[in-house]
Amino acid sequence: MFIMAALTALGHLCTEAPFGKLRKERISPWWGPLLPAGIAWFLLEVPNLLGALSVALTCPRADCRQLTVNGFLLMMFLIHYINRSIVYPLRTRGRGTPLAIVLMAMGFCTYNSTMQAHHLCYVARFDSGDGAALLRLILLVAGSLLFLIGFIINVQSDAHLINLRKASTSAGGRPDDHYTMPTGALFEYVSCANYFGESLEWSGYALAAGSLPALSFAVYTWSFLGPRALQQHGWYRAKFDDYPKSRKAIIPWLL
Ligand SMILES: NC(=O)c1ccc[n+]([C@@H]2O[C@H](COP(=O)([O-])OP(=O)(O)OC[C@H]3O[C@@H](n4cnc5c(N)ncnc54)[C@H](OP(=O)(O)O)[C@@H]3O)[C@@H](O)[C@H]2O)c1
Incomplete structure (x- = not known):
């Protein structure tokens, strides 16, 4: 995962992954046909749900299916992916996504979800009762809060962009040139x-879980979304002359 994160960040330095607003009108046929956004998002994200559930439901240890710390962390992962693989695809009306992107993402999501669930179901133990228990509890509470804040920001911002897109296309914008400048809430800052x-969500999850697999997913998320945010930020600045100069790409006031 750490190697993949490094390669992903490097890849983003060399090229722009052709989906969403960064997909050019004409792309190499190697990327394959375009799938409608809702279908693409469902296909590429649903392995997260299937992978995590199949590990959890077949594990002989029952604590990952109960209200234990293991079960709680697994629930955080599943809640995010119920939204991302079922609710989000039903709502989004984005541009088509090339098949190759969908296939690569499916591979990544299968790998990551089974690794996260395997760690929580087979490896992680939070009941050792040693001297570090208090520290672990503090990290669990702080990480869970960070995850919750990130989840709310993510869902609200997704909804904001989906509405923006609906408004501009129904106002007569061409389907492929429907972008307007996002404003309001955190979009004033990034x-x-x-x-x-x-990114906050998976950082919180890593803090709460305190494990290498969870940390690797947080690092991967930053290494994917950080460079992509910088590319989108550059795209916005080039498209809108009056784009606010103080606005950053992904981290308010910083980056
Ligand atoms: N964990 C990870 O590594 C990971 C990786 C990728 C994505 N994600 C998550 O998946 C979600 C979607 O990602 P994404 O890359 O598709 O996000 P995005 O580029 O921001 O697009 C989200 C949706 O909003 C529309 N949109 C974006 N900017 C707009 C604007 N200025 N005006 C009008 N409509 C606009 C897009 O339409 P178009 O499609 O037509 O541009 C798309 O339907 C995000 O919440 C992201 O965090 C997570």
Whole structure:
């Protein structure tokens, strides 16, 4: 995961992944046909739900299916992906996504979800009762709060962009040139508030879980969404002359 994160960040330095607003009108046929956004998002994200559930439901240890710390962390992962793989695809009306992107993401999501669930179901133990128990509890509470704040920011910002897109296309914009400048809430501070929320979520999850697999997912998320946010930020600045100069790409006041 850490190697993949480094390669992903490097890849983003060399090229822009062709989906969403960064997809050019004409792209290499190697990327394959375009799938409608809702179908693409469902296909590429649903392995997260299936992967995590299949590990949890077949694990002989029952604590990951109960209200234990393991079960709670698994629930956080599942709640995010119920939204991302079922609710979000039903709502989004974005541009088509090339098949190759969908296939790569499916591979990543299968790998990541089974790894996260395997760690929580088979490896992680939060009941050792040693001297570090208080510290673990503090990290669990702080991480869970960070996850919750990130989740709210992510869902609200996604909804904001979906509404923006609906408004501009129904006002007669061409389907592929429907972009308007996002304003309000965290978009006043960053171009990609949805990415900021998602990155906070997985950072919180890593803090709460205190494990290497969870940390690797948080690092991967930053390494994917950070460079992509910088690219989107550059795109916004090039498209809108009056784009606010003080607005950052992904982290308010910083980056
Ligand atoms: N964990 C991870 O590594 C990871 C990786 C990728 C994505 N995600 C999450 O998946 C979600 C979607 O990602 P994304 O890359 O598709 O986000 P995005 O580029 O911000 O697009 C989200 C939706 O809003 C529309 N939109 C974006 N900017 C707009 C504007 N200025 N005006 C009008 N409509 C606009 C897009 O339409 P178009 O599609 O037509 O541009 C799309 O339907 C995010 O919440 C992100 O955090 C997570």
